[in-house]
Amino acid sequence: DTGVSQDPRHKITKRGQNVTFRCDPISEHNRLYWYRQTLGQGPEFLTYFQNEAQLEKSRLLSDRFSAERPKGSFSTLEIQRTEQGDSAMYLCASSPVEGSGLTFGAGSRLTVL
Amino acid sequence: RKEVEQDPGPFNVPEGATVAFNCTYSNSASQSFFWYRQDCRKEPKLLMSVYSSGNEDGRFTAQLNRASQYISLLIRDSKLSDSATYLCVVMGGNTPLVFGKGTRLSVIA
Numbered sequence: 001d002t003g004v005s006q007d008p009r010h011k012i013t014k015r016g017q018n019v020t021f022r023c024d025p026i027s028e029h030n031r032l033y034w035y036r037q038t039l040g041q042g043p044e045f046l047t048y049f050q051n052e053a054q055l056e057k058s059r060l061l062s063d064r065f066s067a068e069r070p071k072g073s074f075s076t077l078e079i080q081r082t083e084q085g086d087s088a089m090y091l092c093a094s095s096p097v098e099g100s101g102l103t104f105g106a107g108s109r110l111t112v113l
Numbered sequence: 114r115k116e117v118e119q120d121p122g123p124f125n126v127p128e129g130a131t132v133a134f135n136c137t138y139s140n141s142a143s144q145s146f147f148w149y150r151q152d153c154r155k156e157p158k159l160l161m162s163v164y165s166s167g168n169e170d171g172r173f174t175a176q177l178n179r180a181s182q183y184i185s186l187l188i189r190d191s192k193l194s195d196s197a198t199y200l201c202v203v204m205g206g207n208t209p210l211v212f213g214k215g216t217r218l219s220v221i222a
Contacts, residue, residue, distance in 0.1 A: 017144040033209060042117075042212035043118045043157065049163050056209065091156060101202075102210060 002026060004105035006092050012111045013082055020078045021108040025094030032075050033102060034067055035091040042089055049075060071112065082112045116140060119201050119213035127221050130191050131177030137183045143205035147176055148186050151198045151215065158187075160199070162196045191220045 005024040009028070012020050025032045025056045030051050035043035051072035061067075064082075071076040079086055089109050093102035119136045126132050138146075144162035161168065163184050169202040174187040184203075188195055201213040 034213075038163050040121075040214070042214045045209050045211065048209050099204065100158040101149075101162060104158070106156050 004092055004103055006090075006105035006108050008108060009106060010109045010111075012024055012113065014113050015084060018078065018080045019027060019082055019110060020076055020091050020099075021092075022072045023092030023109075024072060025092070027073075029094035029096050029103070030072065031077050031095045031098070032069055032093075033093045034075070034077050035093065035104075036106060037089045037091055038087075043082075046077075046090075079110075082084055082110075084112045086110060087112045116205075116211045117203050117213040119203055119216050121214055121216060123217040123219055125141065125219045126191055126222055127141075129221075131189045132191055132218065133188075134186045134218075135183055136185070136195055136213055137181075138201075138205075139182070139205045140203065141182060142206035143182075143203045145210075146175075147202040147210070148173075148175055148184075149162050149200040149212070151200055153197075157200055157212075162188075165186055172219055183218060188218075191218075192202040193220050193222060196220045 007022045034046040037043045047067050064080045067077045079099040088089040089107045091107045093104040095102050121133040148160040149157040150160045151157040162178045167176040173187045176185045198217045200215045202210050204210045
């Protein structure tokens, strides 16, 4: 499979717990993006990487959120002390160069009880 | 003013109809434009890029008007399988892609 892979696909957790999502981009793509999407809304930008460098973070990304891409390949998004408002679909996408369209993974759906 | 605005719809059209969606953007420095399609509970998928001269892909035509800062998507001869949410996407300068909320289309038999 040469697409963008995300794991887990679904996560149900209790408020206050930490969760981590993983994204494996298309191997030739050096740009990796994280977006969040809630019902009835378009995807909202969270952060993106070019290789291992995190180039931009949205103000939506509070101190409880952290993302890494240590070797410029896969990336992780961690949410600490989850809140009910964190319930959303977390989408990862990758692209080969700036200005090109993104290829999305199937997403990781988070439900915080 | 939001960065990217779309009419949320829904647009309910009969099979075979022609339907058009518009999208406005606020950043005049925007350089790249796309339409994405998103099916219910699925990830967005790139439908087509939008070029300054306008471009066509089968039944789909995209146009860009930089002076008025809007892009459009025209779907001719609508099929049931065209039912989805269509997301307008804009990239300005060095900023990542910004998505609109999407326009929902239902094609009815």
